[in-house]
Amino acid sequence: MAMLHIVNKSPFERNAFKSCLDHAVAGDSILMIEDAAVGAVDGTVFADDLKAAMTDKSVYVLGGDLAARGMSEDRMIDGIKVVDYAGFVDLTADNDKTQSWV
Amino acid sequence: MALVVNGVEVATDEEGYLEDLSSWTPEIATAMAAEEDVELSDEHWDIINFLREYYEEYQIAPAVRVLTKAVGKRLGKDKGNSKYLYSLFPYGPGKQACKYAGLPKPTGCV
């Protein structure tokens, strides 16, 4: 019963992203949208938390939101997958449940 | 409000500003000016073209103060003053010239 977790808050500004990581379980997927997209960048104070979560969870970022904030895909943490809006829809369809960490 | 240019209706807001920036043509500027009994000279076009270039680069219509300074720098000190700009655009260089240039009303202009 895999769950898709959608995060839209910057990990540097709110604890929503951290709380999401603390509540997601193995096999779940995490999708970063809007301001949360900046969390995909490597070398940040948040990167280690996300990498730890990635050992047993899949992490995705909405490409348009990353590009809007001037962050190129080549500076992302290895293993994060970039999706577009169609990919976003696929993720919601592929998972049994969805939770938004607003 | 609508303006008819070459038989095509162009949508404008209640103050006469173009609804869709990308639909601008020089003919639209000429038609807008004609509605206010203004015949566009080369001097008018210098300002209109400058405004369009400024908007293209910075995504805003410059404030009158900025326009005045920039015109002085580009077209010569004798033109970089509000007297010159008001002689071309008596309704206010910001409002009137921006309208002809198809730009939104300048930020900070009431």
Next chain:
Amino acid sequence: MATKKFMYVNRKAPYGTVYALESLEVVLIAAAFEQDVSLAFIDDGVYQIAKGQNTDGIGMKNFSATYNALGDYEINKLYVEKESLEERGLTEDDLMPIMWEDEDDDWAEKPSIRIVSRAEMANVLADQDVHYSF
């Protein structure tokens, strides 16, 4: 009227919320009053002036180019907090090279961005008369 020192404090990433755009619009409007204006970019605010912003994928207006017009409005003190950049894996090279032209120096182009430490930023903020927070 005596000139007051106005500080606009920007702490949010652009596009996800409306704060960044609202701040920029207020700054441009307030510029008409010819006060001594400074901008601070702290925390996620540093993303507002990140280089290479492309909003094609989200269907919103890319207003990052407008920061380059600030020099025309005589706004040329953009303080960026070093620690905020570092926490986000960024350096000054990741920011737009925002410049202003010095009319008194034959229109020489000079950088508007000043990278300051958190301690220095605290002093910059303390030195202002009026603060607007976004």
